[in-house]
Amino acid sequence: MSIEIPSDLHLKLRNLVADDLLQLEELMEKVYADIGGAWPRESLLSLFKEFPEGQICIEGNGRVIAVALTVRCNYERFSRVHTYQDLIGRRERIRHNPKGDALYGMDVFVDPDYRGLRLGRRLYDARKELCRNLNLRAILAGGRIVNYHRYTEKLTATEYIEAVRRREVHDPILSFQLANDFEVKRLMKDYLPEDEKSRGFATLLEWNNILYEPEGLAAEEIRKSVVRIGIVQWQMRLTNSFQAWLDQVEFFVDSMADYQADFVLFPEFFNAPLMAMGDQEDQFSAIRFLARYATPSLEALSHFAVTYNINIIAGSLPVLQDDTLYNNAYLCSRDGTVDMQPKIHITPHERRDWVIQGGNTLRVFDTDAGRIGILICYDVEFPELARFLGEEGMEILFVPFWTDTKNGFLRVQRCSQARAIENECYVAIGGSVGNLPQVENVDIQYAQSAIYSPSDFAFPHDAIIAESTPNTEMALIADLDLDKLVQLRHEGSVTNRKDRRPDLYQLRWLPKNKS
Numbered sequence: 053m054s055i056e057i058p059s060d061l062h063l064k065l066r067n068l069v070a071d072d073l074l075q076l077e078e079l080m081e082k083v084y085a086d087i088g089g090a091w092p093r094e095s096l097l098s099l100f101k102e103f104p105e106g107q108i109c110i111e112g113n114g115r116v117i118a119v120a121l122t123v124r125c126n127y128e129r130f131s132r133v134h135t136y137q138d139l140i141g142r143r144e145r146i147r148h149n150p151k152g153d154a155l156y157g158m159d160v161f162v163d164p165d166y167r168g169l170r171l172g173r174r175l176y177d178a179r180k181e182l183c184r185n186l187n188l189r190a191i192l193a194g195g196r197i198v199n200y201h202r203y204t205e206k207l208t209a210t211e212y213i214e215a216v217r218r219r220e221v222h223d224p225i226l227s228f229q230l231a232n233d234f235e236v237k238r239l240m241k242d243y244l245p246e247d248e249k250s251r252g253f254a255t256l257l258e259w260n261n262i263l264y265e266p267e268g269l270a271a272e273e274i275r276k277s278v279v280r281i282g283i284v285q286w287q288m289r290l291t292n293s294f295q296a297w298l299d300q301v302e303f304f305v306d307s308m309a310d311y312q313a314d315f316v317l318f319p320e321f322f323n324a325p326l327m328a329m330g331d332q333e334d335q336f337s338a339i340r341f342l343a344r345y346a347t348p349s350l351e352a353l354s355h356f357a358v359t360y361n362i363n364i365i366a367g368s369l370p371v372l373q374d375d376t377l378y379n380n381a382y383l384c385s386r387d388g389t390v391d392m393q394p395k396i397h398i399t400p401h402e403r404r405d406w407v408i409q410g411g412n413t414l415r416v417f418d419t420d421a422g423r424i425g426i427l428i429c430y431d432v433e434f435p436e437l438a439r440f441l442g443e444e445g446m447e448i449l450f451v452p453f454w455t456d457t458k459n460g461f462l463r464v465q466r467c468s469q470a471r472a473i474e475n476e477c478y479v480a481i482g483g484s485v486g487n488l489p490q491v492e493n494v495d496i497q498y499a500q501s502a503i504y505s506p507s508d509f510a511f512p513h514d515a516i517i518a519e520s521t522p523n524t525e526m527a528l529i530a531d532l533d534l535d536k537l538v539q540l541r542h543e544g545s546v547t548n549r550k551d552r553r554p555d556l557y558q559l560r561w562l563p564k565n566k567s
C-alpha cells in the first residue's frame with residue numbers, strides 16, 4: 053500500500069448509483085491512465101440504467117475505492133474468441149443483453165492507495181453471488197496479462213500463462229483471477245490492441261456456476277436441492293402375524309409421509325420378528341422360512357411408496373433365489389419402480405449360521421430426490437464400494453444395519469463417518485433396537501441411527517446432521533442440502549474427490565460383474 057490505511061476505515065459493499073459518476077470517472081482515470089482512462093460518461097450511465105445490480109462498488113469512508121462493472125451476455129457467443137470491441141456498440145455504449153445466460157466481467161479495479169485490503173476478492177465474491185442469484189450459467193471475462201511485456205523475449209504468451217499458472221511468474225491480474233477459481237479457456241489476440249503491457253493479448257477466463265439450473269426443464273428434470281429423509285430406529289418386537297408386522301411398517305411410512313419426507317430408511321433384517329412364527333431349532337431353515345415373506349413384503353412396500361408418495365428403502369430382506377440365499381436391500385420408489393442392492397460382503401455369522409451368499413452388483417440409483425447408494429451394514433466397512441458409488445455421482449449413501457453390541461455399532465458408525473468425508477456425500481445409517489428372546493441369533497440389538505455430513509464449514513461442526521437416542525425406538529428426520537455438496541466438491545477447504553491421484557493409484561471393478 054502506498055499510504056497508511058486509516059484505522060477508522062469503514063467499508064461498505066453496495067451497487068453504484070448515478071451520484072457516484074464523478075468519483076467513478078476519477079478512479080478510472082487514476083487506474084487506467086495507460087489505456088485511455090475513464091470510459092465515456094454515456095457508457096457508464098447506460099450501465100447504471102440497464103443493469104444496476106451488476107455495477108458493484110466498495111465504499112470506504114464515503115468514497116468509492118473499488119469497482120466491478122458487469123453486463124449480461126450470451127454464453128455461446130462470448131465463450132468463443134472475441135475482442136473488447138465486440139462488447140462495445142455504437143457511440144461507445146456497452147452491449148448488455150438482458151436475456152443473456154452469463155455475466156461478462158467488464159472491469160474490476162481498486163484504488164492503488166487501498167490495494168492490499170483484498171477488496172478485489174470481495175468484488176469477485178459479490179459477482180459470483182449475483183451469478184448464482186440470477187441463475188446464470190457462468191462468468192466470463194477478458195483478462196489483461198499486464199506483466200507480459202517483461203517476458204516477451206523469453207516466453208510466448210501461452211508459455212507466460214503457463215508460467216503464471218505454475219506460480220513461476222506473478223501477474224497481478226491473472227494470478228488474482230486464478231486464485232479466485234477462474235479457469236483460462238483460451239488466449240485471445242488483439243483483444244485490446246492499445247494494451248501495450250499485455251501486447252494486445254488477453255485470456256478468456258471462465259467461472260462456472262455449479263448451481264445453474266437451465267430454464268424450461270420439464271418437471272421430472274428439475275433437480276431437487278433440499279431433500280428430507282426419515283430414518284426409523286426400528287423396535288424388534290414379537291409378532292403373531294405378517295399383517296401385524298406390516299401394520300407397524302405402514303405406521304412409520306404414514307408418519308414420515310405426513311412430514312413430507314422424500315425417503316424413509318428401515319434397518320437391515322427389519323422383518324426378523326417374523327422368524328418367531330417358524331421353527332427355531334434349525335437356523336438354516338428358520339432364515340429360509342423368513343425368505344418366504346420377501347415377495348409379499350416387497351409388494352406391500354411398493355404399494356405404500358406409491359400410496360404415501362415417499363421413497364422407501366427396505367433395509368434388507370433375506371431372499372431365496374435358485375436355492376441360494378441373499379441379503380438384499382430394496383428401493384421402492386414412489387413412481388412404482390423397485391430396485392435392488394445386494395449385500396456384497398457377508399459376515400462370518402451370516403455365512404456360518406444362515407449360509408447367505410454375497411451379491412456381486414453395485415450401482416447408484418437415480419431418484420427424484422438425488423443420486424443415492426445403498427450399502428448394507430458390513431459393506432460400509434469396505435471403502436472401495438463407497439468410492440465406486442462416489443465416482444458415479446452419489447449424493448446420499450444409505451446404510452441399513454443390524455448390530456447386537458456397541459462395538460459392532462461403532463464399526464458401522466466410524467466407517468460411515470469416514471465414507472462421508474472421503475466421498476463428500478451425506479451418509480444416513482439406520483438400525484434396530486430391542487430384544488427378540490425367542491429368535492436365536494437375533495436376540496439383542498444396539499443402535500444409534502444418524503445422518504453424517506462431510507466435515508467443512510458449510511456443515512455442522514461435528515459433521516453430524518442428526519442423531520437418535522441410543523437403543524430407543526424413534527424416528528429421525530432431517531433436511532439435506534445437496535447444493536452444499538456441489539459447492540464443497542469445487543470450493544471446499546479440502547476437495548478429497550478432486551485431489552485423488554489416479555496417476556499413482558486406481559480402483560477397478562471387474563467387467564464381468566458390472567451392473
